[in-house]
Amino acid sequence: MAKNLLIVESPAKAKTIKRYLGAGFQVAPSVGHVMDLPKSKLGVDLEHDFLPEYEIIKGKNKVIDAIKKAAKQSENVYLATDPDREGEAIAWHIAEQIGAKRPNLHRVLLHEITPTAVRQALANPAELNRNVYEAQQARRVLDRLVGYQISPLLWEKVRRGISAGRVQSVALRIIVEREREREAFRAEEYWTLDAKLEGRNPPPFKARLFSHAGRRVDNKNYKLARSEVDSIVAALTAKDAPPFVVGKIERKEVRRSPAPPFITSRLQQEASRRLYFSPSRTMKIAQKLYEGVELGDQGAVGLITYMRTDSVRVSDQAINEVRGYIEQRYGANYVPEKPNYYRSAKSAQEAHEAIRPTSVLRDPESISRYLDRDELALYTLIFNRFVSSQMPPAVFDRTTVDIMAGEEQFRVTGQVMKFDGFIRVYLEGVDEPSEDEDQAQLPQLAEGEILRLLEFYPEQHFTQPPPRFTQATLIKELEENGIGRPSTYASIMSSILNREYVDEDESKRLRPTSLGRIVNDLLVAAFPDIVETGFTAHMEEELDQVEEGKENWVKTLRRFYSPFKKRLGEARKKMPQVKGKGVPTDIKCELDGGDMVIKFGRNGEFLACSNYPQCGNTKEFTRDDQGNIVIKESVAPPARTKSARNAASRWCAGVRDSASFSDAPGIQNATISRRCAAIR
Ligand SMILES: [Zn+2]
Known part of the structure; x- marks a missing residue:
């Protein structure tokens, strides 16, 4: 019998770790929580300091018996459930089952599952943490x-x-x-005016009207009306129109810094933007990467650090490794003089690390054949984000050119990347793309230079509601x-x-x-x-x-x-009673003029006449952009023959008697009541 017992949550994690530990260890999974509050009642003793009435989760008796038996025969027991509140609770519940007072009971926190990390964690076991358990x-x-x-x-x-x-x-x-x-929200119309201009040097470029009659056009406090655009175009294309003259030219070096390595929320956001993964799908895949993936001869290895974290901290060892990797792969000028340090949110738990690859030596290309498509996509995202976080800023030359045409001021901004820096590897996505990010290529221009007007591009826009x-x-x-x-x-x-x-x-x-x-x-x-x-x-x-x-x-x-x-x-x-009565609307019943109300059936919401049960009129509906109710036209035709009508009406009467519509179990209420209304 093995001398040591190690307990983890998941069978996958157990399998990975078992390989590292050899014969002296038995590794057993708890398969998630083993104890919880009862489903059938509150399970909290309100008279006695909120004492929780935990019970063994249905079906978990076998797991607990197996763990108890193994624990009895082992000298040391290591509780290596996940390093967070839920994991701590599982560890406590198991400890209670096998005897929390037994000697040689250790808690082990595995932030990453690799042979070295597991050995190190076992060599430095901790105590169970009551504070973490009580927070959970x-x-x-x-x-x-x-x-x-x-x-x-x-x-x-x-x-x-x-x-x-x-x-x-x-x-x-x-x-x-x-x-x-x-x-x-009420959409407001506004206009923009672009002028295509040509100077001494190619190429031609577009500049946008920036201020009109001395007022800055910001599309918020001052929006251009169509009539203004028309009169500006007329004035600037007239015979005696003033010329377009290059005014102030401002050149500035702009730096853009990389994003910090992933924490859970950012990983979920970025996986949603780029890979269209839901947060739960992202977490499922990340869990697999953390718990270990079979890499051929190397066996199973955890590819990323623990995926539930709000800390952006990175261990010194990982920083050294990634700096070496960047130098070797991209060259010494892509390694910043000092490592980039990021600050975590105030509430973050600094015992944790950011989500990063357990080793950058396992780059996505080299292990791609061991991963399925989703796993590879998520691993690549985590890998690139981490590598880029230890690279230097990108550097741009930004040129802003003002162009005067009489009283009208146009402006164009051009940007040229001088050094790609971290962008070489990874650029964070955006939620709502803005059209202001103008990356125009500008020709050589000189202050005082006269430009030729090629064409005007007036464009109509509408303000957008918050998404x-x-x-x-x-x-x-x-x-x-x-x-x-x-x-x-x-x-x-x-x-x-x-x-x-x-x-x-x-x-x-x-x-x-x-x-x-x-x-x-x-x-x-x-x-x-x-x-x-x-x-x-x-x-x-x-x-x-x-x-x-x-x-x-x-x-x-x-x-x-x-x-x-x-x-x-x-x-x-x-609290007002909505059930039975429904939610009032301003729609009238076309059969008897009663008020239509919104009711909630098993299969969603529908409109019903408030004179129910005398009137069984119902409608399905949707809402338009302003939230107004839009009635969907009835799709069920009335029964055609007399006997079919009689049968249907008997059936409808039966349904009505059996239960109130909103409670009739398992029946499509809206459909039934619509059909029944049509029969009468
Ligand atoms: Zn009615």
């Missing part, structure tokens, strides 16, 4: 209190089966508010507001999309459903603080403090719970 426990209990106490309220008031989550509700609010901003969020830009928004942590971004996104509150439009941007709007409005009215960004960010900070041992988890929960409990009591009394 506090979050779990908080989320449970909010989820299990607000959800039943929503079942009663809105629709059975829907739910509320602590952080998810804030994310929903951000999405709903953005949608309302868009609906309130809907993508999953990636929403993560950015949450992060900037201090909400969510590396381990939670992907799950926030999944739960938001799974809950019928938000769907994705044609370009994969997040749009609230009517159900999402009404739930949001009810929550904002009843729990203004819980769904407020500042409050949620503060909660995250308190959890960070619990993790650092500066705050007590029970005290944190107490401060949260007593105002929450009060709100909850008020909400039970005051």
